[in-house]
Amino acid sequence: MPSVSERLVTPGRAAGGVALVAFAAVALAYPSIAPNPYLLSVGIVVLNYAVLSTSWNFVGGFTGYISLGHGALAGLGAYGTGLLVTKGGLPSFGALVVAALLVAALAVPIGYAALRVRGASFVIVSIALVLVTLLVFQSWASFTGGSRGLNVPRPFPGMLRPEHHRVFFYLFLALLAVALLVWWLIDRSRFGLGLKAIREDEDKAEALGTPTFAYKLVVFVVSAFFTGLAGGLYALWFGDLDPIFQFSILTGSYMVLMALLGGVRNLFGPLVGALVVGVALEYFKVEFGNTPLHLVATGVLLALVVLFMPDGVLPALGSLLRRLDRTTDSSIREVTAAELAAQRIGGEQHAQSRNG
């Protein structure tokens, strides 16, 4: 018998549903209401962040393993797509899928090395992944173009820029929808329950018969696949790849920041985080240009979230609201308890008076 609360439409759920519909409506209409191509391209960048942080959250949210190296997986997806188009002669979207599958395949040995032991080694490998890919893609200039960059031909050659943006906006939106759907499916599956058990207490999950290593590996590969897709789609849209930006440790830390900010336990947490951080990033880029203070702001924000709101800003706000709710709730209950006591005393007195 499923618990009653699951079937019930709580106010929180209703608000969430309304927010989701509103977001979907605004997102679908955005290309038509965006006043200029620049703002449309900002929308694409933010959506790209949303896909990336949602993909990151397959590992981070379910298992609690924090990766700082997902930027490298996105970069590999981007370069994989670009190289398959330019050197392999594959059609753009065929190359995109093949590249994402290759990234997923590469995630198997990486995950094998990083996930067998607990905690620390995963983070170490994830950071090392960014550093080594940057090294390789910068140095192997004959294949990757090195620091000169790699030009990826556009998939729709005849299309004008605004139209190009519009198409890619919807492509990113579709990818986001698929990633969210898969996350949601895993969340409510038995596989997802096992993953969450790993996040809560890995030894305990293992002792109850969950093959934790296999679970972690599978979800890491799924995460890598979506991250690769996001990176590849970005390559097809942007058309120009530079190792410095593709294999930047900052990309990975943005993903972490967005997911943590929005709340890693929530389906839409990373999306909300991406909206906030992504818009802020673009705003500061326009206002102040690329200064080192970017780094300072990112670092300070990350530290604040880790120190004071490790469950995310949204969940923190949510629990604050609930606490306010509960105080009114419990005061009501206290009143009834007091009333009950009064009634009981009254009854006893009544009985005593009858006896006496």
Added chain:
Amino acid sequence: MPSGALLFQSVILGLLLGGLYALLAAGLTLYFGIMRVVMIAHSAFLILAAYLAWWSHTELGVDPLLSMVVTVPLFFAAGVLLQRLLLARLRPVTLTMMSVLLTFAIAVVIEGLLGYVFSGTQRRIQLGYGSASLELFGARIAVVKLIAFGLAAVALLSLYLVMKKTAFGWALRATIQHRDAARLVGIDTDRVAGFGFGLGLATAAIGGTALSLDTTIYPSLHWHWIGPLMAIIVVGGLGSVPGAAAAAMVLGLAQSLLQIELGTTWAQTVFYIALFLTLAVRPQGFFGGRLAQRF
């Protein structure tokens, strides 16, 4: 086949480099032993110390080595504060993951501030004795590299003596091996852990000064150090200082020898290959035993 002299020179340079790696990896190992923290900001502090050495040389005109009079105590204090005020606040259950994020954030802040204050321009100390070199069996070894190695060796030796011969070192070792037991015998483990972090960060100050003598520095340089250092502590066996030192020497030597054929960038990949292979084949590391059992 490279000439004998070149090979010999590479071996010497590799050992000298390995010495610096060993000192820095010892610091990382110390943090890991004390709190199971992978301290990503260690190399950012290293570069910060190098910048302070460079600054005191160009702005104040003093020998970069003198900057240690200020940086070593300063970094010690920073380490104590970092542990007591920030890392100790994190929830124990998620400590490993969250401490990485926190120290990562600190590293990024330091990098950003260095870029803001000193700009992204590459800096290098021009020393009177900077170009002097010794000739040994046909190998040319720069004097500054010897000084840097000497600094690292002295610092590592002092660290060893502090750990082995002092009451504080005994308390620190006890804290690393079994925190609860250490508390039972009356050790104030929180205090000891704070000082342990101070000690670790003090080694970064010394390492950074040594580094500034013969290296061009720029704000994002710390990423080139943290990767190899993380590889070293994993290959050595997380938490084992002798393991880290041995791995540092072996990998430093390998890097130096590979540079002859492959050039500097490709030679760096040796660290990542070693890291990957260690985790895939022998996750407990090649040189250390169980975590932090020995010092």
Added chain:
Amino acid sequence: MRSLETVELTKAFGGNVVLDKTTVSFRHGKVNALIGPNGSGKTTFFNCVTGMIRPDSGRVLYGGADITRRAPHAIARAGIGRTFQLCRVFPRMTVLDNVLAAARPANLFRGARGRAEVDRARGWLTKLGIEHLAGAEARNLSWGQQKLLELAGVLMSEPETVLLDEPAGGVNPALLDRIGGLVRELNAEGRTFVIVEHNMDLVMSISDHIVVFDRGRPIAEGPPAAIRSDERVLGAYLGV
């Protein structure tokens, strides 16, 4: 006959030998107790048997099969369930999900709350008297309730043999009686128990067979009456 036994199981931490060529066998279908002074290696023994720690040498046999080097989840699936010394539940999952997480899913990608599983999980919660807490987060439960929840989770994984590490630790007398009664009841249904416990009243009242550890090796074994009067056991506890 699927009995649990160890052959010369040895484990040392550094120079500290915790298990010293320990050879023990437990009675199948019975309530076995494993007692001994603090530091005599009982929990390490559990950890080695369940694969959480790798023994340095020796073997663990279950039903005649060597399970020594198997992963903990494989050992759990072979039919050995366990609780932990300091009760461990998944703190930020609901009580119901805590139990469901222990189900052996036939299809991983089906919904986590299949009717059959939920019914079974609620059955265990009812049996342990915490059904009314099904929707609460586990971290909000009292210590005693968490102990019951941990037990419900282990039982959900359908073990033939259940290892309980200090089931009476920090538990009030009323709950103690309930846990004792439950063990006997579940044993009557055919489950084998191996219990590490310091509460001698509980041990003596529920076990059929007692093994006494001292410094990593068994020094005595037998039914409660025999153990109570064994001088070696007294010696081990009193340090004589």
